[in-house]
Amino acid sequence: MFRQFSSNAFRFRRFSSLKHSPYGSQTYGSRIRLGSPHFIASSTAVAATLLWYSTTTVIHCDALASDRATKSRDESTVELGGSDGTLNSVVWGSNKSNAIAPQNPEVESVRTPLVAVWLRNVALRDLALHENHAACVDARGDIYQWGNGFFGPPSVSADGSRNRKPTRTLRDKNIIRLALTESRVFALSASGHIYVLAADSAKQSAKISTSPWYRPGWLLGKKKTVDFIEILPKHRLSWREKFVAISAGTDHLLALTSSGRAFAHPISTKANSHGQLGFRKFDIPSGAISSPSRLAVELTPNIITDPYAKASAFSRPETPSSDTLKLFDNENIRFSDTLFEIPGLRGIKVAQAVAAGRTSFVRTDSGKVLGWGANENAQIGLGSNVTLDAITVPTEVVLWRTVSNKTQSRCLNICSGGDLTCFTVERIDGNDVRTVDLLMCGNGRWGGLGNNIYSNAQGNPLRAKSVSGLLEYSEKEQALQPIIPHAISISPTGHVLLTLETHERSGPGGGGRDLYVWGANQQYELGTGKRTSLAAPTTLQQGNEARFMLTKAQANVNDMQGKVWKRGVKVEQCAQAGYGNTIVYWKIC
Numbered sequence: 001m002f003r004q005f006s007s008n009a010f011r012f013r014r015f016s017s018l019k020h021s022p023y024g025s026q027t028y029g030s031r032i033r034l035g036s037p038h039f040i041a042s043s044t045a046v047a048a049t050l051l052w053y054s055t056t057t058v059i060h061c062d063a064l065a066s067d068r069a070t071k072s073r074d075e076s077t078v079e080l081g082g083s084d085g086t087l088n089s090v091v092w093g094s095n096k097s098n099a100i101a102p103q104n105p106e107v108e109s110v111r112t113p114l115v116a117v118w119l120r121n122v123a124l125r126d127l128a129l130h131e132n133h134a135a136c137v138d139a140r141g142d143i144y145q146w147g148n149g150f151f152g153p154p155s156v157s158a159d160g161s162r163n164r165k166p167t168r169t170l171r172d173k174n175i176i177r178l179a180l181t182e183s184r185v186f187a188l189s190a191s192g193h194i195y196v197l198a199a200d201s202a203k204q205s206a207k208i209s210t211s212p213w214y215r216p217g218w219l220l221g222k223k224k225t226v227d228f229i230e231i232l233p234k235h236r237l238s239w240r241e242k243f244v245a246i247s248a249g250t251d252h253l254l255a256l257t258s259s260g261r262a263f264a265h266p267i268s269t270k271a272n273s274h275g276q277l278g279f280r281k282f283d284i285p286s287g288a289i290s291s292p293s294r295l296a297v298e299l300t301p302n303i304i305t306d307p308y309a310k311a312s313a314f315s316r317p318e319t320p321s322s323d324t325l326k327l328f329d330n331e332n333i334r335f336s337d338t339l340f341e342i343p344g345l346r347g348i349k350v351a352q353a354v355a356a357g358r359t360s361f362v363r364t365d366s367g368k369v370l371g372w373g374a375n376e377n378a379q380i381g382l383g384s385n386v387t388l389d390a391i392t393v394p395t396e397v398v399l400w401r402t403v404s405n406k407t408q409s410r411c412l413n414i415c416s417g418g419d420l421t422c423f424t425v426e427r428i429d430g431n432d433v434r435t436v437d438l439l440m441c442g443n444g445r446w447g448g449l450g451n452n453i454y455s456n457a458q459g460n461p462l463r464a465k466s467v468s469g470l471l472e473y474s475e476k477e478q479a480l481q482p483i484i485p486h487a488i489s490i491s492p493t494g495h496v497l498l499t500l501e502t503h504e505r506s507g508p509g510g511g512g513r514d515l516y517v518w519g520a521n522q523q524y525e526l527g528t529g530k531r532t533s534l535a536a537p538t539t540l541q542q543g544n545e546a547r548f549m550l551t552k553a554q555a556n557v558n559d560m561q562g563k564v565w566k567r568g569v570k571v572e573q574c575a576q577a578g579y580g581n582t583i584v585y586w587k588i589c
Contacts, residue, residue, distance in 0.1 A: 087555055087571065089119035093525035093581025097148045099134040100581045102164050105154050112529045113542070116583070118165060123557040123571040123586040129578025130180040131492075133199050136166065137178060139557050139565040139588060143170040143187055143197075150201050166560055169204060169226050170197060179248035181267055183331040186231075186253060192242025194255060196333050197228035203331070204228075231265060233339045249355035249373075252276050254362075255339055260349035262362055263339040268330035272299035274358045275392030276373030278342035284328075285337060303390040310389070344394045345370070356416035357492065362394065367410030369423065370394040377419040378459035379442030386459060399425050399439060399461060406430040417490030417577065419443035420519075423461055424485055436482040437468040438498070446494040446520035447535030454535060466537045467498055467516055486513055491577035494520035498537060499550055499575060512549035515540045515575060515584075523580035550575065550584065557588070 090113040091100035098105045103118050125137040132149030144166035148154060151164050170187065173195060177188040180199070187195045198204050204226045237257060245256040251273070253265040264277045266284075271277055280301075283294040302309065328335055345362060348370075352363040359373035359380060371380040372391045378384075381397045400409040406429065413424040420442040427435045439461035440449045447454055450464030463469070470483035486501040498516040516537040517526040524531065527540055527548075540548035550573035557569040574587040 087119075087121045087123060087553070087557075087586045089116040089122070089583065089585040090114060091116045091581065091583045092527040093578070094523040095581065097132045097134075097579075098151075098154065098164055099129055099132075099147045099578060100583055102146045102166065105164055109524055110581075111524045113527050113540075113548070113584070116585075119585060121556070121558045122560060123555075123569060123588050125176050125588055126178045127574075127576055127583065127585055127587075128178040128180045129576060129581065129583065130182065130199070131579040132182070133180070134578070135178055135180060135185050136560070136585075137175045137187075138560040139569075140171075140559050141174040141176070141190070142168050142172070142560070143175055143178070143185065144560050145169050145185065145199070145201070149182075149199055152200075152202065167201070168560065169201075170195065170228060177246055179246045179253065181248050181250065181253075184248075184267065184333060186246055186248055188243060188246045192244065192258075194231045194243055194246060194339070195228050196231055197226060198331075198333055227333070229333055229337055231337055231339055233263060234341070245353060247353055247355040249276060249359065250357050252355060252358075252360070253339075254353040254355040254360060256350060256353040260351065260365065262342050262345045262350045262353050264342050264360070265339045266299065266336050268335060269299065269328065270330070273302050274374035274390040275301040275303070276355070276358050276360045277340075278344055278360065278372060278394060279340060282336075282338070282340050285334060301390055301392050303388070303392070342394070352414055354414045354416050356421070356490075357418050359416065359419075359421075360394075361397075361414045361416060361421070363411050363414050367412070367426075369397040369399065369411050369414060371397050371421075374419075376457075377443035378457045379416070379419045379421050381421060381423070381439075381441035381461045382459060384459040397423075397461075399423055401460060402462075403427060404429070412436070412484070413488070415488040415490055416442075418492035418494065420448045420490050420494060420496070421461075422464075422488055422490060422496070424488070426482075433480070434482055435469045435471065436484045438464040438485060438488075439468075440464050443494070444535075446522075446533045448490070448494045448496055448519035450496065450518050450535070450537050452535045464518075464537055467500065470500075487574060489575055489577040491520075491525065491579065493525070493580050495525045495577055495582075496537075497575040497577050497582060503552065511547070512551035513573075515548045515550055517582075520580075525577070525580050525582055527582060552589070553586075557586075 092110045092113050093100060094109050095101045095107050101107055101110065123139055125139065125141065127136040128134065133145065133147035135143055135145045137143055146164065146166040174190045175187045176190050179186040183199050185197050185199055238259060241257050241259045243255050244258050247254045251268045251271045253267060255263040255265065266272065266277060266282065272280060281298045283296050286293045286295045349365045350362045351365045354361040357374065359371065361369060361371045363369055372394045375391050376389045380391055382395060399411060400407065403409065408428045410426045411423055412426050415422045423439040425437045425439055427437060441458050441461040443456050444458055445454060445456040449455060449458055449462060451462050452465060467485065471480045472483055474481040484501050486499045489497045495517065496519045500514045500516065503513045517540050518534040518537045521531055521533045526534060542548055552572040554568055554570050556567045557565050557571065559565045570589040571586045572589055573584055575582065575584045
């Protein structure tokens with residue numbers, strides 16, 4: 001019975017195939033048998049094709065369409081140029097605010113170094129990146145701004161996407177340095193003047209004012225103007241004294257003069273929330289156009305007005321504040337127009353002033369460091385015994401706790417970003433051997449401390465691995481010489497870029513300066529193509545396993561308008577860390 005059922009089923013299957021086949025009886029007659037040579041050859045060809053496709057094609061399940069479109073360009077070797085006269089700047093990381101790739105607003109992130117076409121053959125005096133906007137100074141000393149914070153949210157239309165390239169805002173002021181905050185752009189000229197203009201283009205329209213400190217600037221013609229003001233010191237500077245450096249935090253600005261005096265400028269009513277100004281009482285314009293009177297203000301740090309805000313579990317009445325300050329607009333560039341000298345630093349010659357987030361640092365000419373402001377993550381570096389959330393007066397940072405008493409220590413440079421701080425310290429031991437250490441402190445939650453430890457509060461400055469205590473033999477000096485960091489850039493979001501000075505003693509045909517990266521990497525800001533954070537300094541490599549080297553060159557330089565500014569200019573590459581992104585651009589030496 002079973003044999004009869006099988007025979008009937010076979011005849012039914014054969015009849016069905018003949019009936020439904022569009023080719024009639026040829027379908028069944030031409031069917032390949034499983035054991036025939038034709039079937040074996042076809043199976044082998046299909047298997048070989050699938051094997052080749054699986055080994056040559058990489059499928060990223062979490063990649064966006066824009067990432068897949070640019071992946072082939074990102075993974076290729078980046079030609080930085082310089083030797084052949086071509087200057088190529090490269091970018092990587094987050095592009096959510098259109099800060100690193102304004103010509104491609106649809107691209108949200110760049111995984112690996114990609115050439116910035118909009119900066120080709122352009123060398124800049126300075127460049128600064130903020131969370132939602134960016135600005136730069138071209139070779140002529142003019143300021144250009146771009147980003148979503150400058151233009152506004154990206155437009156859906158095609159015209160809105162094409163018109164988001166860097167736009168010139170302030171010209172003919174011979175600007176050399178920039179410092180950005182959320183709502184302002186501070187600019188330092190070669191003559192020592194400090195200007196401020198709005199970060200939003202909608203707030204840059206010039207207004208007619210009778211105030212003596214209002215100075216409109218001309219923009220792209222006589223009819224178009226951009227609104228800006230000049231910030232002046234409370235008391236006139238000495239003869240031939242001028243401002244030579246500026247540094248901006250979240251709500252305050254530090255400025256340094258040529259004679260070594262340090263000044264602070266309040267940007268908003270939160271400028272002294274953690275004592276980062278170094279003083280409490282100052283005056284601001286009253287805001288009345290008809291009356292040039294000034295208003296006395298006192299900003300008391302939060303740790304003094306409510307010292308138990310974080311210690312008590314019970315609710316307490318809100319600390320009374322001045323109702324007058326609530327009437328002022330913190331985003332208005334005219335909130336304050338004055339620089340005030342820091343009282344605690346009078347008589348101390350300052351060589352460097354750094355503002356980061358809500359913290360302030362100064363380095364004296366003798367190599368000592370003073371810090372004050374927010375200390376919630378121990379970013380000032382006062383040690384593990386100091387647990388205060390804020391330091392309201394300049395306090396010395398001891399950088400020789402971990403070395404012998406016979407070793408002389410001197411700070412060479414300070415770099416700070418957000419809640420992370422870096423000190424470059426020179427050591428000379430009893431045998432006159434000179435070394436240079438890189439000490440890190442603060443918030444190392446994403447590995448920014450560089451010592452293979454993830455810690456959110458490091459009070460004692462610790463050595464960063466792989467870049468501290470490096471020595472090389474110098475044939476000129478016939479002795480060991482330290483390899484010192486050439487430049488350091490720390491992002492407020494937690495990633496660090498360090499350039500080692502390996503170019504000066506490299507000899508003829510030498511490579512350049514090694515670029516080390518570590519810290520946070522959630523948005524591909526380290527340029528490794530992955531989102532894994534690094535807790536130790538690591539050399540950045542290109543697609544062909546070659547080290548990413550920053551070099552110096554002599555080339556023809558264009559301005560941001562594409563016009564030749566000067567020929568045979570000495571330029572060098574500089575790495576700048578932004579909010580979740582990085583840009584390596586050519587800077588005029």
